[in-house]
Amino acid sequence: RTDGVILVYREGIRRLDAREDLPPEAIHRSARIIRDFIEDYHEKLEEDYLFPRFRKANVQVQLVDTLEDQHQAGRRVTDRTLNLSNLQSMRDLDDRRSLIESMQAFIRMYEPHESREDTVLFPALHKIITPHEYGALGEEFEKIEHRTFGEGGFEEMVDRVSRIEASLGIYDL
Numbered sequence: 001r002t003d004g005v006i007l008v009y010r011e012g013i014r015r016l017d018a019r020e021d022l023p024p025e026a027i028h029r030s031a032r033i034i035r036d037f038i039e040d041y042h043e044k045l046e047e048d049y050l051f052p053r054f055r056k057a058n059v060q061v062q063l064v065d066t067l068e069d070q071h072q073a074g075r076r077v078t079d080r081t082l083n084l085s086n087l088q089s090m091r092d093l094d095d096r097r098s099l100i101e102s103m104q105a106f107i108r109m110y111e112p113h114e115s116r117e118d119t120v121l122f123p124a125l126h127k128i129i130t131p132h133e134y135g136a137l138g139e140e141f142e143k144i145e146h147r148t149f150g151e152g153g154f155e156e157m158v159d160r161v162s163r164i165e166a167s168l169g170i171y172d173l
Helices: 003-017 024-057 061-084 087-091 093-128 131-149 153-167
Strands: none
Touching: 003 024, 003 093, 003 153, 024 061, 024 087, 024 093, 024 131, 024 153, 061 087, 061 093, 087 093, 131 153
């Protein structure tokens, strides 16, 4: 889930707005997690394995189309965040404002995006596939995760986010 990265982004926005010290690598590493785990892995699985099933079943097609459009928009936002999360950009007033806007755009889009997936799309998945197919998908996703990130892929991402939070002093709230 993106909760930890959103926490880092909110703290980054707060510090940039207040002109407080913010290590650019905290934002850059968070954006890399978004790119590597959320966009290139999680969203790719949805696009390759889940969205086609919804379209074939003609279930929640408008939502699937919207979510896929948001995936594309999110990738553009992440590109911008990655490009601006450096010391030079953070010192430039216009670039700093663009970085803040980029992080705000991610938060504004992904909070409702995740909510729709969790409350509408994923519950509907159980209605269009069998329990056996659901289990097989879970096994396939786990194989892809291990191939992509190693045995402890998800746990490593959680640890990476926790280390970033700790570096900003926001881990133990």
